[in-house]
Amino acid sequence: MHPSLEPLGERLASYLADRWDEPVTLLDIQQIPGGASRETYRVGLRTPSGERGVIVRRDPKTSLIDTERSLEYRTYQAVHRAGFPVPEPLVLEEDPSHLQRPFSVMAEVAGCESAVAALAQPPYAAHRQRLGEGLWSLIGRLAAMDVGDLGVATFMPVPEHPAAHELDYWAGVIDSDALHPQPVARAAIRWLRRRLPPPPPRPALVHGDFRAGNILFDQHGDIRAVLDWEMAHVGDPLEDLAWSLDPLWGWPERSLAGGLLPREEAIRVWERASGLIVDREAFRWWQVFASLKGLAIWISSTEDFVNGESKEPILAVAGWLMTDRQNRILVDRLHPDVPGRWAEPLL
Amino acid sequence: MIPRLSEGLADLAGKLASAIAPETSSRYAMANTGMIAMLLSALAVESERAVASRMTDVADLKTLFAGCDRQAHPAGRDARAAFLDCSPASLRLSDVDAVHAEGLRLLIDLHAWAEDHDPALDKRIWDFLLAHTEHHRLDPP
Numbered sequence: 270m271h272p273s274l275e276p277l278g279e280r281l282a283s284y285l286a287d288r289w290d291e292p293v294t295l296l297d298i299q300q301i302p303g304g305a306s307r308e309t310y311r312v313g314l315r316t317p318s319g320e321r322g323v324i325v326r327r328d329p330k331t332s333l334i335d336t337e338r339s340l341e342y343r344t345y346q347a348v349h350r351a352g353f354p355v356p357e358p359l360v361l362e363e364d365p366s367h368l369q370r371p372f373s374v375m376a377e378v379a380g381c382e383s384a385v386a387a388l389a390q391p392p393y394a395a396h397r398q399r400l401g402e403g404l405w406s407l408i409g410r411l412a413a414m415d416v417g418d419l420g421v422a423t424f425m426p427v428p429e430h431p432a433a434h435e436l437d438y439w440a441g442v443i444d445s446d447a448l449h450p451q452p453v454a455r456a457a458i459r460w461l462r463r464r465l466p467p468p469p470p471r472p473a474l475v476h477g478d479f480r481a482g483n484i485l486f487d488q489h490g491d492i493r494a495v496l497d498w499e500m501a502h503v504g505d506p507l508e509d510l511a512w513s514l515d516p517l518w519g520w521p522e523r524s525l526a527g528g529l530l531p532r533e534e535a536i537r538v539w540e541r542a543s544g545l546i547v548d549r550e551a552f553r554w555w556q557v558f559a560s561l562k563g564l565a566i567w568i569s570s571t572e573d574f575v576n577g578e579s580k581e582p583i584l585a586v587a588g589w590l591m592t593d594r595q596n597r598i599l600v601d602r603l604h605p606d607v608p609g610r611w612a613e614p615l616l
Numbered sequence: 617m618i619p620r621l622s623e624g625l626a627d628l629a630g631k632l633a634s635a636i637a638p639e640t641s642s643r644y645a646m647a648n649t650g651m652i653a654m655l656l657s658a659l660a661v662e663s664e665r666a667v668a669s670r671m672t673d674v675a676d677l678k679t680l681f682a683g684c685d686r687q688a689h690p691a692g693r694d695a696r697a698a699f700l701d702c703s704p705a706s707l708r709l710s711d712v713d714a715v716h717a718e719g720l721r722l723l724i725d726l727h728a729w730a731e732d733h734d735p736a737l738d739k740r741i742w743d744f745l746l747a748h749t750e751h752h753r754l755d756p757p
Binding site for chain 1: 641642643644647648651652654655658659662713717720721723724727728731738739742743745746748749752753754756
């Protein structure tokens, strides 16, 4: 346990003792990488029922994604109730007086890996096919869930036209956060505005950042939990599928989506799990949108890094490296001659 | 003074990644040290070429604007003409960036017009954007 984190851990243990009305003792606290939109800590605790691990996600001073913590927490509650694999949500505390900033607490899913880089190493590399099938099955399973049954429409808007709604939102992020002219993003926004797909036959809960980097997996190739629901919303189920297949997530590998499965195979797995057939014309739109949304996030990160209080390296990585790669992907996809240097053609 | 800035930064990045990151005591510190090393590698490349890549863009934009039909995007014609004669106040990166940004702003307006009125110009602008992304690409190890 790093000495600088101990006071935070002790305050948390004291808070949880009050909240749970039982003795809680701090055993360990470690800050963990990932979860770029919140500060994330693994905390070991002793309670009368034994030792347990929890994950604490505390609002940062500034973040990669500007999100609403209660929406994320309620989404965790909704999908957990429905049996979707997520860490069990335990506490949401919006009063900043306890840990200086609002925070949430989840049960730890122990014995798992989350780093994408681990997928290329033993023992995980041998399970990439299985992990890929698991990932796109879960994305499809979420697409098949009924929004009404999940209860998310009680705290999320249900847009009449999800594509227009999402495009307006992310174009607005670029409008407000771009620190210098973005000719590729502007061209993509115009391309998307001219080709809006129709609303989906049935809206779905969209995770918003469903990809290999946001899952917990074990050494047998099983996905134990899906993380980071801060961009969840009701929308078009094709959005999650397109986002998960963006070339950025497998960079620079081009043949395997997310470094796991060939793209067409991923789509077949998704179709089986969702019971839906991909509308290829609409899907082309959502693929371009996914890259534009990614670029918007990186542009926003750049602004956060330059003007915000936080100087987290992940914001700088997003601002320099990710912006560059996403620009290359979009140029590949929208150039009339389709040079295809960095991205496979649109499916 | 270390004369070759980019090599100095790259050497520091290598030291950070290979010797310091493995000595850190937490995954959080190791991950962040690795990211900073990767960024230093990228910035080593960028520091060497920053002025050149922007000035190449500016030269390409001037060629593109000079080759436009007189009827192209009439609202931006005077600004494009003025851009053809402009140059940075100095070779400081902030001054070069200011001219570069002005050229890209004019390009965005011209591109929006070309999409509706001039497919050949639209294609030339995409060719510029392809070259532009190549000038600025960052591929750290």
